Amino acid sequence: MSHPDFKFLPNLRDHLFEVVFGTETRAGKLFDIVLLWAIVLSVLAVMLESVTEIRQSFGDVFLILEWTFTVLFTIEYLLRLFITAKPGRYAFSFFGIIDLLATVPTYLTLFVAGGSYLVVIRSIRLLRIFRILKLGRYLREASVLSSALVASRHKIFVFLGAVFTLVMIMGTLMYMIEGGESGFTSIPRSIYWAIVTITTVGYGDIAPQTVTGQAVASMLMLMGYAIIAVPTGIVTSEIAQAEKNKKTEESNVRQCVACGKKGHDEDAIYCKNCSAKL
Template identity: 65%
Template structure:
């Protein structure tokens, strides 16, 4: 086979792989996404089961075999995405590129830590495998709507959180003065902690006011908590509706990282940040 023919064959093969891996609107692309989705889910479930000591003792070899299978699968996926990307470095340093790398590194690192003295290190590194769950966001297109909504509402949410924190500081300081350092209100920071727990309606019960005035303020904060929770929900919901409408007006612009669909007013790729050629 001539060099030109080999190059042409490899180029055609890369195009076909591009359709399978990035072509979510094609039959093979959807099939690949479904397979990848189930592989990610099963690998996460096994990581969780492995942390149960009784299961780990009984099925340790089983977990190791499947862990290497999943690691090799994700390694092949990572190398393939790197090979077919028009700008590999953009993929490597993109959000999903980093997540894909984190998904495979832990298992390989355990090969270099052998023996009881490194047991803690091995366990800590292997726990990084749970980050594979972030790979699911690539498979769920609706996640873009949520991310877009959160980014768009970040300024409002920051202002809102600042107001809540201010309220917690004021109420915590007030409760410290009212309770006089008793009933768990030993200092202002602990009193602020109580105020935050009460406002969010968590209510651990580790600190409780003993005075009638303090209990009245606690009841008021609990009622305010329900209203406070509704505020960020409304902000994000509004932005989700806006983002959903924008998604219906997407344009099919291909980025160098392989992503095709972008908002009609987009100037940069939502996946890797590259300037789009509109």
């Protein structure tokens, strides 16, 4: 028989579960919004603290803020363990590990200098914004994009292999043409120049000085524009195919409650078999 003083625990857990894990209630939405702001502000505080001038002027303020956020995240983590039906499952889940890692760095500063800068891992927890803003309608598009990338991976790997071969050849060629006098001191450094040039970034830290080298560089720059268009076309084609497959899949899944008929159009209102409202 359970002790009478602990009878309130199930109700307390249910209420806290709605607040901490749920987003349907006003309290749940408020909890997540406060948590997200705490995450953003804590990461911002760490970034600002890395600036020497700001740290020297507001060092004590940053210390107080960091420990305030850490205590808050620690309470939140322990609260999630308390209200979860299977604490072990949550503790070893993706967000459970992230929640734990969000509190550990500050405690490490008690033993290891500089550990506080690891708190940038808290930014990963901003993924919870999908729960607050109810961006579930975007999950379909994310699924289409993911399917397109997976379907085009072999073509992209072949393309990258061809580009890598090209930059190796062009880099070696420029090393032979220009030499160390123009900054092409080695083949790896020349390959770096070829990558920078073919991607149209052009840092300008290395540049050919001879007419022959400039002609090769011009040809490589023009090739860069054509090369950029290749993966775009591959992925776009796969996205269109994935979108088509997704619509077909969704239409096949749509089922009439009255007769069980599947395969209705996405915008259908009535069943094509029994005329019942879908």
